[in-house]
Amino acid sequence: MFTQISESTNQAAHFLKLGKAIAIPTETVYGLAANIYDEDAIRSIFTLKQRPLNNPLIVHIHSFSQLNEIAQNIPEAAFKLAEKFWPGPLTLVLDKTQGIPDVISAGKPTVGIRMPNHSLTLELLQSISFPLAAPSANPFMRISPTNPERVFEYFEGKIPFVLDGGECANGIESTIVGFNNNTPILYRLGAISVEEIEDIVGEVEVMNNENSTPNAPGMMKKHYSPRTKLILTDNVSDEIELHKGEKMGLLCFNESNLEDSVFSMKLLSKDQNLEEAAHNLYEFLQELDSQDLEIIIAEKLPNLGLGNSINDRLQRAASE
Numbered sequence: 001m002f003t004q005i006s007e008s009t010n011q012a013a014h015f016l017k018l019g020k021a022i023a024i025p026t027e028t029v030y031g032l033a034a035n036i037y038d039e040d041a042i043r044s045i046f047t048l049k050q051r052p053l054n055n056p057l058i059v060h061i062h063s064f065s066q067l068n069e070i071a072q073n074i075p076e077a078a079f080k081l082a083e084k085f086w087p088g089p090l091t092l093v094l095d096k097t098q099g100i101p102d103v104i105s106a107g108k109p110t111v112g113i114r115m116p117n118h119s120l121t122l123e124l125l126q127s128i129s130f131p132l133a134a135p136s137a138n139p140f141m142r143i144s145p146t147n148p149e150r151v152f153e154y155f156e157g158k159i160p161f162v163l164d165g166g167e168c169a170n171g172i173e174s175t176i177v178g179f180n181n182n183t184p185i186l187y188r189l190g191a192i193s194v195e196e197i198e199d200i201v202g203e204v205e206v207m208n209n210e211n212s213t214p215n216a217p218g219m220m221k222k223h224y225s226p227r228t229k230l231i232l233t234d235n236v237s238d239e240i241e242l243h244k245g246e247k248m249g250l251l252c253f254n255e256s257n258l259e260d261s262v263f264s265m266k267l268l269s270k271d272q273n274l275e276e277a278a279h280n281l282y283e284f285l286q287e288l289d290s291q292d293l294e295i296i297i298a299e300k301l302p303n304l305g306l307g308n309s310i311n312d313r314l315q316r317a318a319s320e
């Protein structure tokens with residue numbers, strides 16, 4: 001199959017209407033998208049990603065008017081969050097309506113929904129008569145792609161079309177919030193910080209641990225992984241010393257004079273800006289992962305704001 005990369009939303013809509021899965025840009029990461037009402041197309045997403053069928057997909061909408069088509073019994077706090085953060089990197093897990101195929105929600109009574117903040121994808125969603133289900137456009141357990149070239153590397157010859165929306169602004173997946181008796185619970189740390197969520201709805205429980213039947217399998221311990229062994233540490237220079245003689249990559253947040261001690265170094269943000277660090281995270285990991293390193297040493301970020309979300313991803317990348 002020939003894989004086309006283009007900015008044409010008409011072309012994108014054409015393939016979607018034919019029942020194909022295509023790649024779409026969002027402000028977080030690229031997604032592998034298909035018509036939520038076309039079960040064969042949805043199943044093809046699971047096959048393409050080699051994703052287990054018990055791992056539900058997020059439904060992407062373009063306007064509040066589509067919300068009632070997808071979800072019901074919507075808690076007041078969900079409306080507050082949606083009003084504040086949509087379009088944007090917030091996924092709400094809500095009771096689903098009858099029309100949502102079980103394959104999307106993995107048989108659960110709930111469904112994840114978000115309104116992405118990317119002009120091309122919003123334009124695409126407005127031009128078609130169905131919402132799009134879209135997980136991140138990476139094979140299962142691999143690093144999420146934040147530009148069209150990475151998507152192409154992963155799926156060349158397997159999907160017909162990549163909608164080219166450039167680099168993803170946020171660079172890390174959406175924050176997922178669900179509800180237990182109308183009380184918000186944070187299921188996945190992401191591009192909106194816990195602090196920002198709490199500013200709107202008060203203190204939230206963070207269920208970001210990896211229990212055996214995770215509510216959000218994005219929370220599985222091993223996930224978001226480079227193939228190179230990765231170590232997460234507070235003390236980069238000690239770790240480098242321990243691995244002396246090995247071909248090392250360093251992913252760091254603080255500037256240092258350690259560049260000469262390693263084969264390759266990536267500084268997440270020169271200004272120690274957490275947004276910039278999130279934007280760079282996955283692409284830098286991809287670059288380090290392609291250098292045949294023996295080990296990647298990653299420096300822990302400060303545990304505040306997006307630092308928490310980035311540390312979460314690095315922790316998962318580091319787990320055996």
Ligand code: TXA
Pocket residue numbers: 026028029030031032055056057058089091093094105108110111112116134135136137172173174176187215216217218219
């Ligand atoms: O930023 C994002 O959210 C990106 C872009 C493409 O929108 N999508 C994304 O999708 O990260 P994915 O499939 O890689 O991760 C979605 C997470 C999964 O961990 C899934 O288990 C969880 O959302 N999820 C979806 N529906 C759910 C539900 N009904 N209950 C609990 N978790 C759910």
Ligand code: MG
Pocket residue numbers: 135136144218
């Ligand atoms: Mg994913």
